Amino acid sequence: MAEHSPASARTTVRRGAPRAVYERDRIRDVLDAGIVAHVGVQTDDGPIVLPMAYGVRGSGGDAELLLHGALANALLRAGRGLDVCATVTIVDGLVVARSPFHNSMNHRSVVVRGIASAVEGDAERLDALRIINDHVAAIWDTARPPSASELRRTLVLSVPLAEASSKVRDGDPVDDDSDLDGPHWAGVVPLVASWGEPMAASDLRAGASLPDAVAGLAGTDAHRR
């Protein structure tokens, strides 16, 4: 993954460069705090972007973004390589400026570009699925292990985190000096996503106990600020 400079010209954040950060830890923090990735691929009839569950495996130069979801199949259908862009965005607040020109949203985002490849081998795929399923909460170990047939039917994609960039926008609006003495309000309205109380399935049998990892989500900030 990129160290203190862009990993490649194409992952350089061209706008808002002062806010752009390339440090490995920051990129990992945003990926850890996100819930879904929006994955884009070019198909025969134009680009398509779909939300996918994800996880991160490994660290440093070997780190990879693991993707699971409907798009995996669309990707393989596209048939012109698996060049993807996976973007994770967390909106932290609405930035209300004195001039609409400076309105914005506080956010954390990571853009990963690279060639997606299918994770091969039962053991590799099992490990990848565990990481994806445990991304939000560690629910893998308390579930019924996947069957061989479930594993066969599950497609997991891996994208190297070699080309990743992160952008963070935080704090107050930045208005023009000429507007500071004007009558217009300026500030930020924070946005917080919180997990609620777990709701048991209507067909849950008596005796099936709530896993600690699920119970522990209740009331927590879903984006780990």
Next chain:
Amino acid sequence: MAEHSPASARTTVRRGAPRAVYERDRIRDVLDAGIVAHVGVQTDDGPIVLPMAYGVRGSGGDAELLLHGALANALLRAGRGLDVCATVTIVDGLVVARSPFHNSMNHRSVVVRGIASAVEGDAERLDALRIINDHVAAIWDTARPPSASELRRTLVLSVPLAEASSKVRDGDPVDDDSDLDGPHWAGVVPLVASWGEPMAASDLRAGASLPDAVAGLAGTDAHRR
């Protein structure tokens, strides 16, 4: 926008078809409840997906998705038409199944595909910017109106809502019958995004009063369930 059938073959939701809905109202409801769109475009060096602020203008067959953000420029640089995919996703909960194979997320999403064009003309662009700025809350009228130069420097894209599809996943996990009597827990952990109390900018002058539209956000569900 699509009525009761897919607007085009390529916007047919190929997986999870039972959950796919094409009704115009449902698509509009999801777009109204979302905050950012993830917009994908094919560039000379592969697909790129970036978050953008958006709004919806018009209704029926004339409805259009209005986009504003960094990608607008990237789009125009791409130079191979402005074929885009704009996807809005709201995650409503974590679906914990007995088998990880059936783990999922409750969500509402809309996928819009089409040719993006720049909104031309000051009056048209002013109207488009008002709609985008007012998407989360009606903050346009209480701000300083944009100057001619701000307006000139602002690029707004319009994508017709003719090719849009919506997908909603809600409710309990759907496990295999053979798992229902097992010992594993199943249920949903709701995710709720709420606006917090507005925080005035540190450089806010005395006498600048908090607009009602901003004050009204505090404590509300950001995704309008």
